[in-house]
Amino acid sequence: MHIQPIVKETEQELLKIELYALHLHSPQQASSFIKLISIHFPLTDLSHLKRIKKTTELLDDNKNCINLYGLIAKTSDVKKEDLVNFLLQNFNNDNGQNFDSDYFNQRIIKISASKYPATDKKKFDIWKTLWPMNFHNDYQKHDIPLNDIEIQEIFSIMNKLKNLSVELNSSKNVGLIYDPKKKLTTLQTDLNSLTDSHPLNHCILQLINASAKNYVIKLQKSKVGDKRKGLDCESYLLKDMDVFVLKEPCIMCSMALVHSRVSRIFYVENTEEGGLEGLLKVHLVPSLNHHYRAFKLIYD
Amino acid sequence: MKEALKMAEEALNLGEVPVGAVFVNNLSKEIVGRGRNNTNSLKNATRHAEFEAIDEILKKQVAASEVEWKLLTVFVTVEPCVMCASALRQLGLSMVYFGCNNERFGGCGSVLSVHNCPSKFKELPCEGNYFKDEAILLLRKFYIKENEHAPNPTKKTNRLLKIEDLGNLKSVI
Numbered sequence: 502m503h504i505q506p507i508v509k510e511t512e513q514e515l516l517k518i519e520l521y522a523l524h525l526h527s528p529q530q531a532s533s534f535i536k537l538i539s540i541h542f543p544l545t546d547l548s549h550l551k552r553i554k555k556t557t558e559l560l561d562d563n564k565n566c567i568n569l570y571g572l573i574a575k576t577s578d579v580k581k582e583d584l585v586n587f588l589l590q591n592f593n594n595d596n597g598q599n600f601d602s603d604y605f606n607q608r609i610i611k612i613s614a615s616k617y618p619a620t621d622k623k624k625f626d627i628w629k630t631l632w633p634m635n636f637h638n639d640y641q642k643h644d645i646p647l648n649d650i651e652i653q654e655i656f657s658i659m660n661k662l663k664n665l666s667v668e669l670n671s672s673k674n675v676g677l678i679y680d681p682k683k684k685l686t687t688l689q690t691d692l693n694s695l696t697d698s699h700p701l702n703h704c705i706l707q708l709i710n711a712s713a714k715n716y717v718i719k720l721q722k723s724k725v726g727d728k729r730k731g732l733d734c735e736s737y738l739l740k741d742m743d744v745f746v747l748k749e750p751c752i753m754c755s756m757a758l759v760h761s762r763v764s765r766i767f768y769v770e771n772t773e774e775g776g777l778e779g780l781l782k783v784h785l786v787p788s789l790n791h792h793y794r795a796f797k798l799i800y801d
Numbered sequence: 802m803k804e805a806l807k808m809a810e811e812a813l814n815l816g817e818v819p820v821g822a823v824f825v826n827n828l829s830k831e832i833v834g835r836g837r838n839n840t841n842s843l844k845n846a847t848r849h850a851e852f853e854a855i856d857e858i859l860k861k862q863v864a865a866s867e868v869e870w871k872l873l874t875v876f877v878t879v880e881p882c883v884m885c886a887s888a889l890r891q892l893g894l895s896m897v898y899f900g901c902n903n904e905r906f907g908g909c910g911s912v913l914s915v916h917n918c919p920s921k922f923k924e925l926p927c928e929g930n931y932f933k934d935e936a937i938l939l940l941r942k943f944y945i946k947e948n949e950h951a952p953n954p955t956k957k958t959n960r961l962l963k964i965e966d967l968g969n970l971k972s973v974i
Contacts, residue, residue: 536902540910540929545918698866699859701888706847713845720844738844752915753891756884756908760846774920776887781913783883788912790905 504652504767507777507795509549509618509785515628518547518616519576521584522554524608525569534571537591542574546780548787549618551633572632576611584609618787635787647796655767658686659798662745671695676704676746678712678739681764687742688712704746705754709761712738739763749775749797755783758793765794802876802898802932804832808850809878809939812837819939822850822877824858827895833873834858850877851885855892870894878936880929883908886915890925897927900936934967 525531535552544550554570573584585605593600614632619625625636647655658679666675669692677689694707716738739761748770750758755776758766766777766784776783777795784793808821817838824834836853840846854875862868870892875881878900881889886908889897897909897916908915909927916925945962 540914540927543910543914543918545914548913698864699856700868700870700892701855709847710845713843713848716844738846751887751891753884753887756882756887756906757847760882760884762846774922781915781918783913786912788905789883 502656502801503799504647504655505797505799507782507784507797509782513620515624515631516616517613517631519611519613520632521573521576521579521581521609522570522612523573523588523605524610525553525571528569531569531571534592538571538573541587541591542579544572547575547614547616549634550614551635554612554633570610570612572612572614573609581606581609637787637792654681654684655796656798658745659767659769661686662689662747665689666747669695674704674746674748676708676744678708679743679745680741681743682741688715701753703751703754705744705750706757708744709738709757743767748772749777752776752781752783755781759783759789759791762791763793765796767796767798769798769800771797802878802900804835805850805876805878805900806932806935806939808835808837809936812839812850813939813943815842817841819943820850820877820879822854822875824854824873824875824894827872827874833861847884849882849885851875851881851889855888874898876931878932878939879903880907880909880911880927882906883913883915886925886927890916890920890922893923894925897925898931899927899929900931901933901940902929938964938967 525534531553550572552572556568558566560566585602588605589602612632615628615634619628619636628634662675662677669675673695675690678687680687688708688711690704741764743765744763746768749768749772751774771778784795804823805821809819812821813819820838822836823832826833834854834857836850836857838850839848839853858868874895875889875897880899880903881897882903883906902911904911906912916927941962
C-alpha cells in the first residue's frame with residue numbers, strides 16, 4: 502500500500518520540444534494574436550510556457566530593435582501550410598493593413614522550448630533562455646513527502662469512506678470533508694444526496710454546497726457581537742481542509758475545489774473524464790490563483 | 802446579451818461580482834433561465850451565474866430529465882470559468898456566447914480549453930466579444946469599490962473608473 506502524489510511530469514534534464522512561432526510586428530498585433538491563438542491553440546500540457554517572447558537587438562546606429570515572437574503550436578500537431586491558411590483567414594488585418602500568404606510564410610518560424618516546467622529556480626533560469634517560462638514554487642511544495650503517521654491516518658479515513666459506500670449501497674462516488682488539524686470528519690455523503698436528481702449531482706459539488714449551507718446557518722446563529730471576527734476569514738469554505746473521495750473528480754469538480762481553496766484531495770480510482778490525472782491537471786495550472794495537492798491511494 | 806448584462810448589474814448592486822447569464826430556448830427564442838453570481842451571500846464559491854441559471858431552470862421542471870439542454874443557448878457576460886465550462890459541456894448545451902474574456906479562470910480558451918479538449922462529451926461551441934466593453938465596465942465598477950468581505954480591505958478612494966479604452970460601449974449602464 503502506498504500513496505502516489507499527482508504531479509506534473511517533470512524532468513531533471515532539459516528536454517526540448519519544437520514549436521511554431523509567429524514573428525509579430527507590433528505590441529498591438531501581439532495582443533490580438535494572444536486573443537485569437539489562445540482559443541484555437543490552447544497550450545494544455547505546455548502551460549509553463551509564455552505565449553510571447555521579446556528580444557532586444559542592438560543595431561549599428563546604437564538604436565534598439567525589439568522583436569516579438571508569439572507561440573502557436575507544436576510542429577508535431579499542425580502543418581505549416583495549415584497555419585498559414587488559418588492566419589490568412591483569421592488574422593490578416595492590422596489597422597487596415599492586409600497580409601498575404603508570403604507574409605505568414607516568412608514570419609512563421611520554428612523555435613524550441615522546454616517540454617517540461619522547471620522544478621527549481623536554477624533550472625528555470627537556464628531553461629527560460631530558450632523560450633520564456635512561468636515558474637511556480639508549487640513544484641517544490643508538492644515534493645514534500647507524507648510521513649508514516651499521515652499515511653496511516655489517510656488509509657484509515659479512506660477505509661471509513663469505503664465502509665460508508667457499502668452502507669449506502671450505491672455505485673455512485675461518495676466522499677467526505679476532513680479537518681486534518683482537528684482530526685475530524687466535518688461532512689460526508691448521505692442518502693439524500695445520492696437520490697438527488699440534479700444532473701450535476703457529483704459528490705464533491707454536493708459536499709461544497711452542504712458545507713456552505715451549514716456555514717450560513719452558523720453565521721445566522723452567531724449574528725450577535727462582531728460578525729466579521731473569525732468568521733469572515735473562513736469564508737473560503739474548504740481552506741486547510743482535505744477531501745476524500747473514492748473516484749477521481751471530473752474537471753468541473755476539480756475546479757470547484759480550486760474555487761473553494763481546498764488543501765488536499767485523496768482518491769482511489771481514476772476516472773475517464775478526471776480533471777487531475779489527465780492532461781489538464783486542474784489542481785496545478787500555473788495561472789490559476791490556488792493550487793492544491795492531489796494523491797491517489799494505491800492498494801497492492 | 803442585454804438581459805445577461807441586466808443580471809450582472811443586479812449582482813453589482815448586491816455586492817456580488819457582476820456576472821450575469823441567461824439561457825435561451827433555440828426554438829421558441831424565449832429566456833428559460835436567468836442567473837447572476839451569488840457567491841458572497843451564499844458563502845459558496847461555486848455559485849456562479851451559470852449554476853444559478855441552471856438551478857432556476859431545474860426548479861421549474863417536474864423532473865430533471867425533462868430539460869433538453871441541447872436545445873438551449875447560453876448568453877453570459879464573462880467567459881465561463883473552468884468549472885462552468887465543464888458543467889455546460891457535460892449537460893450538452895448547444896452554444897455559449899460570452900462578453901469579455903476571463904483571464905484568471907476562463908475555461909473556454911483563456912486559462913484552459915475545457916470546451917474542446919479530448920472528452921467523451923460533445924464539444925461546446927463558444928464565441929466571445931459580445932458587449933465585451935459593457936461587461937468589463939461592470940467588473941471595473943465592482944473592483945473599484947472597497948471589498949467589505951476581504952479581511953483587510955484596501956483603501957481605494959483614489960481610484961478612478963477608467964473608460965477611455967472602452968470605445969465600443971453601445972449603451973450606458
